[in-house]
Amino acid sequence: MDEQRYQPMPSIDQLPGWLWHRTGRRARFGLALVLVAALAFTAILVPAIRRDQRAHAAAERHAEAARHAASVAALIREQRPRFGRSTASQRPAMLRDLGSAIVADARARRLDGPVLHARCEPFPKTVGEPPPELDPRKAAGSYSCVAVTSEIGRSAASSGGEIGHLYRASLDFTTGRFALCKVAGRPDPVPDPEVTTPRACAGGRLPAP
Structure with a gap:
């Protein structure tokens, strides 16, 4: 009997290496290209996402500060002697x-x-x-x-x-x-x-x- 043909499936931790050894050269090359492209895409995308998140957070802080300033100004006008x-x-x-x-x-x-x-x-x-x-x-x-x-x-x-x-x-x-x-x-119980x-x-x- 062909022992290689009927070799049992490896365990989960051994499965990636088992699949890699049974993948053809062209397929390996294609997978390597996909991996490199994914890493390059991640290297470009992740910093851009973080910059966008920081810009969004800064815009939110600015808008909140503007709303607070407008609220304070309105309350001061309301209390004017x-x-x-x-x-x-x-x-x-x-x-x-x-x-x-x-x-x-x-x-x-x-x-x-x-x-x-x-x-x-x-x-x-x-x-x-x-x-x-x-x-x-x-x-x-x-x-x-x-x-x-x-x-x-x-x-x-x-x-x-x-x-x-x-x-x-x-x-x-x-x-x-x-x-x-x-x-x-x-609207809130704590005075400003x-x-x-x-x-x-x-x-x-x-x-x-």
């Missing part, structure tokens, strides 16, 4: 005029409403001390305000709650001047460090009129 003056002589009346200005601002911006009224309270709250509008020792007050659009659960027995648009405001009791800023609305409450609305000194 609006200034006004109360002609009242009493502090509580000055605060009411500030609230009226906030209502007018919210309506002028065409914010979701209807805007019913504004409520302001000292910011930050100080336990055991009167609010600035009732404390003659304080020349100015810093407030957190809401342009109220809805009242929840309000009754004779409970003050309930309010929903609306947030504002920050400063009120100078010596001149009646005030500054109000709409708090920038954000580049978008902060303007100093004029955060209890800072009001600029000269």
Whole structure:
């Protein structure tokens, strides 16, 4: 019997060499050419793919930076201070005029409403001390305000709650001047460090009129 003819198949790790030895010279030459061409193609293609990936990633970073810058600019514009003056002589009346200005601002911006009224309270709250509008020792007050659009659960027995648009405001009791800023609305719960409450609305000194 022809032992070579009936030689059993080799194991998997020996199969490439077994096939190579049983391949004709021309076939070997063709396979070698195919392998060289594949290696050359890979040497050209892989760097090109990597360059394309790097360029795509850089373009994405640039686009994201542009979107972020545009978002920050829009939020800063949204929080830009609006200034006004109360002609009242009493502090509580000055605060009411500030609230009226906030209502007018919210309506002028065409914010979701209807805007019913504004409520302001000292910011930050100080336990055991009167609010600035009732404390003659304080020349100015810093407030957190809401342009109220809805009242929840309000009754004779409970003050309930309010929903609306947030504002920050400063009120100078010596001149009646005030500054109000709409708090920038954000889709995420973490504030952007580049978008902060303007100093004029955060209890800072009001600029000269």
